[in-house]
Amino acid sequence: MALAILARRRAAEAVARRAHAPGAAALSAWRAYAAAAAAEESDVVVVGGGPGGYVAAIKAAQLGLKTTCIEKRGTLGGTCLNVGCIPSKALLHSSHMYHEAKTSFAHHGVKISNLEVDLPAMMAQKDKAVAGLTKGIEGLFKKNKVTYVKGFGKLTSPSEVSVDLVDGGNTVVKGKNIIIATGSDVKSLPGITIDEKKIVSSTGALCLSGIPKKMVVIGAGYIGLEMGSVWNRLGTEVTVVEFAPDIVPSMDGEIRKQFQRMLQKQKMKFMLKTKVVGVDTSGDGVKLTLEPAAGGEQSILEADIVLVSAGRTPYTAGLGLDAIGVEMDKAGRILVDKRFMTNVSGVYAIGDAIPGPMLAHKAEEDGVACVEFLAGKEGHVDYDLVPGVVYTHPEVASVGKTEEQVKASGIAYRVGKFPLMANSRAKAIDDAEGMVKVVADKETDKILGVHIMAQNAGEIIHEAVLALQYGASSEDVARICHAHPTVSEALKEACLQTHSKAIHI
Numbered sequence: 212m213a214l215a216i217l218a219r220r221r222a223a224e225a226v227a228r229r230a231h232a233p234g235a236a237a238l239s240a241w242r243a244y245a246a247a248a249a250a251e252e253s254d255v256v257v258v259g260g261g262p263g264g265y266v267a268a269i270k271a272a273q274l275g276l277k278t279t280c281i282e283k284r285g286t287l288g289g290t291c292l293n294v295g296c297i298p299s300k301a302l303l304h305s306s307h308m309y310h311e312a313k314t315s316f317a318h319h320g321v322k323i324s325n326l327e328v329d330l331p332a333m334m335a336q337k338d339k340a341v342a343g344l345t346k347g348i349e350g351l352f353k354k355n356k357v358t359y360v361k362g363f364g365k366l367t368s369p370s371e372v373s374v375d376l377v378d379g380g381n382t383v384v385k386g387k388n389i390i391i392a393t394g395s396d397v398k399s400l401p402g403i404t405i406d407e408k409k410i411v412s413s414t415g416a417l418c419l420s421g422i423p424k425k426m427v428v429i430g431a432g433y434i435g436l437e438m439g440s441v442w443n444r445l446g447t448e449v450t451v452v453e454f455a456p457d458i459v460p461s462m463d464g465e466i467r468k469q470f471q472r473m474l475q476k477q478k479m480k481f482m483l484k485t486k487v488v489g490v491d492t493s494g495d496g497v498k499l500t501l502e503p504a505a506g507g508e509q510s511i512l513e514a515d516i517v518l519v520s521a522g523r524t525p526y527t528a529g530l531g532l533d534a535i536g537v538e539m540d541k542a543g544r545i546l547v548d549k550r551f552m553t554n555v556s557g558v559y560a561i562g563d564a565i566p567g568p569m570l571a572h573k574a575e576e577d578g579v580a581c582v583e584f585l586a587g588k589e590g591h592v593d594y595d596l597v598p599g600v601v602y603t604h605p606e607v608a609s610v611g612k613t614e615e616q617v618k619a620s621g622i623a624y625r626v627g628k629f630p631l632m633a634n635s636r637a638k639a640i641d642d643a644e645g646m647v648k649v650v651a652d653k654e655t656d657k658i659l660g661v662h663i664m665a666q667n668a669g670e671i672i673h674e675a676v677l678a679l680q681y682g683a684s685s686e687d688v689a690r691i692c693h694a695h696p697t698v699s700e701a702l703k704e705a706c707l708q709t710h711s712k713a714i715h716i
């Protein structure tokens with residue numbers, strides 16, 4: 212019986228591979244392939260092919276589990292690769308190059324005339340990067356023998372997923388275990404309809420067809436500051452409206468203040484403690500009615516484009532979770548135990564769909580740990596040590612606790628700070644805005660948190676992640692030989708400075 216299924220599947224795969232001709236032949240080949248895949252029971256069925264889902268699928272296959280991954284979008288990589296991390300970093304890099312050429316090259320003796328932005332070319336480079344990477348994951352699926360079903364999955368029981376195939380038709384995929392990795396979607400705000408034309412989410416902001424004159428960004432979080440930076444660098448007048456008294460409320464207070472000053476220096480405007488109470492799109496642009504967060508006099512702010520970046524919400528629409536009784540919290544997040552299992556035996560959930568930071572690397576760690584548990588091994592994710600990076604210029608990266616958190620916990624602590632102005636590499640390349648801040652336990656010297664604002668903070672932070680993971684003291688890091696000249700030396704100096712022993716300040 213098993214051999215017959217295998218033969219049917221191999222035949223269907225061969226047809227699918229041969230079916231290069233578009234149209235009916237290719238379609239029926241894919242349907243045959245999907246049906247053959249569905250006929251066999253997998254050990255693991257993953258719904259969602261984002262960083263959580265595709266990594267879980269590959270890891271499960273590597274652990275010898277027969278694995279199927281269902282993805283509705285038609286391409287793998289999820290929000291992160293298709294409309295998130297990757298395209299935003301492509302545009303952040305391209306816009307940074309333009310901005311540098313415009314504002315900094317001359318100081319370095321590089322003169323350019325007739326500098327201009329070719330937006331279609333910039334978008335094409337971003338799209339090429341995305342396309343290459345999504346194809347790459349398909350290749351990894353083939354290499355690891357993960358069955359890929361393109362379609363929208365709905366759980367009809369704890370071991371069956373009904374899939375509406377992208378190319379039409381339906382199939383049922385059976386699995387001993389099901390992992391929900393359906394990610395998140397943009398959170399809309401009351402009274403504001405995202406049309407992806409004048410009022411856009413991050414997805415629309417990643418593919419505007421022209422450079423707007425004025426943009427209002429609602430929410431000074433990761434997306435607002437990154438996408439706001441992209442358009443600000445390309446010449447848009449960007450105003451960020453934030454409900455809270457501070458930008459990126461989760462950031463260390465001291466770093467956050469310096470970060471905001473830096474963004475203001477780059478001409479971004481901020482309206483903090485402010486809420487949007489009305490939106491009028493009837494004219495050419497958009498008129499926003501604003502009000503102080505605590506209530507008070509209203510004002511009007513005009514924009515060509517409004518970016519709504521006030522958070523994201525788990526995506527579980529149409530998944531059939533109510534019918535099989537999967538528990539969720541008030542925010543719509545799927546509740547799981549330490550082994551990522553929901554209250555329904557055999558049904559697991561990971562990534563943005565469950566509580567925790569909505570970050571791609573956290574989703575990946577969830578995925579690996581979840582399938583390790585499934586395979587009878589031990590999985591592990593240390594949620595206290597998930598690094599966070601805002602990829603602006605300079606970047607802001609952190610791991611562990613902020614000074615405010617340490618203070619609130621009542622632990623006696625020391626702070627070591629080192630400004631990039633005193634770092635020789637940063638000075639040599641004329642990119643010396645920022646600092647490194649280390650918070651360490653006063654008694655034991657164990658590092659509790661590291662916060663870095665520097666052009667390559669997102670890379671440097673991993674030394675700090677390792678240090679915290681292995682329970683290093685600030686003296687441990689201070690005694691490690693760091694290559695010179697590097698910006699990483701600023702971390703060593705900040706560690707020395709927790710004992711007021713920095714050499715270069």
Ligand SMILES: Cc1cc2nc3c(=O)[nH]c(=O)nc-3n(C[C@H](O)[C@H](O)[C@H](O)COP(=O)(O)OP(=O)(O)OC[C@H]3O[C@@H](n4cnc5c(N)ncnc54)[C@H](O)[C@@H]3O)c2cc1C
Nearest residue numbers: 259261263283289290291295296364394562563569570571
């Ligand atoms: C603009 C932007 C920039 C970002 N930048 C970063 C960054 O630099 N670094 C970082 O760490 N994080 C970043 N993030 C966050 C990151 O994208 C998410 O945390 C990450 O993608 C979550 O992974 P996931 O696998 O849980 O979900 P997702 O990536 O959302 O993947 C879920 C997938 O499931 C599919 N799906 C949903 N329902 C079904 C269904 N019923 N059937 C089949 N398929 C389904 C979806 O189509 C989607 O492809 C960014 C997000 C955005 C929006």
Ligand SMILES: NC(=O)c1ccc[n+]([C@@H]2O[C@H](COP(=O)([O-])OP(=O)(O)OC[C@H]3O[C@@H](n4cnc5c(N)ncnc54)[C@H](O)[C@@H]3O)[C@@H](O)[C@H]2O)c1
Nearest residue numbers: 430431432433434435453454455520521522523569600601
């Ligand atoms: N570099 C990265 O790692 C990266 C980049 C982009 C997105 N992401 C992830 O994507 C998720 C979503 O990003 P995001 O920026 O939309 O959310 P966010 O949670 O980072 O920030 C949302 C901001 O909007 C504010 N806000 C909420 N309601 C508001 C309102 N009505 N009016 C004004 N301000 C309001 C919040 O106070 C907060 O500052 C984040 O959780 C983040 O983890 C990560």
